[in-house]
Amino acid sequence: MRSFSKQDIEALRPPVRRPTPGDRALAVVHEKEAYRDNFHQLSIAECLTIFLKGGECPLRCLMCDMWQHTHRAPTPTGNIPKQIEFELSRLQATRPKVLKLYNASNFFAPRNIPSSDLPVIADLIADWPRVVVENHPKFMSAAVLKFSSRLIGELEIAMGLETVHPQLLAWLNKDMSLDDFERACRLCRSASIKLRCFLLLQLPGLTNSENRRWVAKSVEIAVSCGVTHICLIPLRSQSSILAGLLEAGKLTLPTYAQLIQVLLSCKPWGTHSVITADTWNWDLLGGMCAACSPIKKQIIETFNLSQNFDLLDEYPDCECA
Numbered sequence: 001m002r003s004f005s006k007q008d009i010e011a012l013r014p015p016v017r018r019p020t021p022g023d024r025a026l027a028v029v030h031e032k033e034a035y036r037d038n039f040h041q042l043s044i045a046e047c048l049t050i051f052l053k054g055g056e057c058p059l060r061c062l063m064c065d066m067w068q069h070t071h072r073a074p075t076p077t078g079n080i081p082k083q084i085e086f087e088l089s090r091l092q093a094t095r096p097k098v099l100k101l102y103n104a105s106n107f108f109a110p111r112n113i114p115s116s117d118l119p120v121i122a123d124l125i126a127d128w129p130r131v132v133v134e135n136h137p138k139f140m141s142a143a144v145l146k147f148s149s150r151l152i153g154e155l156e157i158a159m160g161l162e163t164v165h166p167q168l169l170a171w172l173n174k175d176m177s178l179d180d181f182e183r184a185c186r187l188c189r190s191a192s193i194k195l196r197c198f199l200l201l202q203l204p205g206l207t208n209s210e211n212r213r214w215v216a217k218s219v220e221i222a223v224s225c226g227v228t229h230i231c232l233i234p235l236r237s238q239s240s241i242l243a244g245l246l247e248a249g250k251l252t253l254p255t256y257a258q259l260i261q262v263l264l265s266c267k268p269w270g271t272h273s274v275i276t277a278d279t280w281n282w283d284l285l286g287g288m289c290a291a292c293s294p295i296k297k298q299i300i301e302t303f304n305l306s307q308n309f310d311l312l313d314e315y316p317d318c319e320c321a
């Protein structure tokens with residue numbers, strides 16, 4: 001399959017209206033999510049996600065569309081602490097247990113969050129029981145450990161592993177090898193930082209059974225690295241390159257049935273790590289009609305919280321499939 005450089009990826013970006021720098025976050029979401037503690041005990045926690053507004057990621061992963069929620073210039077000093085402070089001040093009396101600070105890039109890349117803002121942010125959120133941020137292995141440095149040591153609660157770092165298939169990982173232009181991911185996990189574990197990762201479902205060039213095998217292998221390796229939450233993201237035509245491949249017939253988007261099969265193949269690791277499927281843009285998943293789509297979404301949402309794999313094969317598939 002043809003490879004794409006940073007320049008190719010930039011050239012194919014569609015024209016979109018992007019946010020301007022400022023001290024208000026893009027959005028906040030309240031949700032619940034499953035959690036496995038260090039003894040593998042499962043619980044459900046209330047969670048607040050603040051979608052922070054900052055400068056774009058310096059990397060150019062082929063499938064990424066998050067740049068659309070960022071501005072071109074580096075994040076100005078002080079913007080991110082102000083966004084967090086404002087959103088936390090609006091919280092009602094009962095505070096959720098988990099705070100996710102997602103900035104559509106990397107929390108520890110100085111271009112995305114200026115280094116001088118990190119201690120200010122840490123002090124604002126120090127007493128939250130658990131804080132989750134996203135970061136690429138390239139930006140795992142002493143700054144991560146320093147930030148973590150300022151928190152009273154637990155820090156969790158989410159990384160996009162995407163796949164352990166070596167050629168596909170290189171094709172995704174992640175600027176990362178499996179070794180880099182494993183090294184980043186070791187660094188985090190040395191400081192008791194929890195780990196979460198994202199994997200892509202249905203990468204091009206693989207048959208259904210190969211896809212299942214590679215996702216299961218990726219889950220196995222992630223668990224061996226100490227990852228305790230793995231989120232499967234069904235591939236969508238979110239970037240221009242993926243949309244082009246889809247149009248040229250070189251990519252097929254996953255179906256609900258494939259998602260179920262892949263989740264079931266991850267069952268052996270389900271007692272060590274929370275395994276969830278991303279339901280964002282649910283309607284882009286194939287193999288569903290207007291009648292069965294809400295029922296199927298409900299099954300996945302219930303599974304995501306309960307981690308009950310039996311739920312996945314209980315529902316007889318619809319005629320549309």
Ligand code: SF4
Nearest residue numbers: 057059060061064105
């Ligand atoms: S590291 Fe994350 S934010 Fe940056 S390009 Fe890759 S997927 Fe997008």
Ligand SMILES: [Zn+2]
Nearest residue numbers: 289292318320
């Ligand atoms: Zn249907």
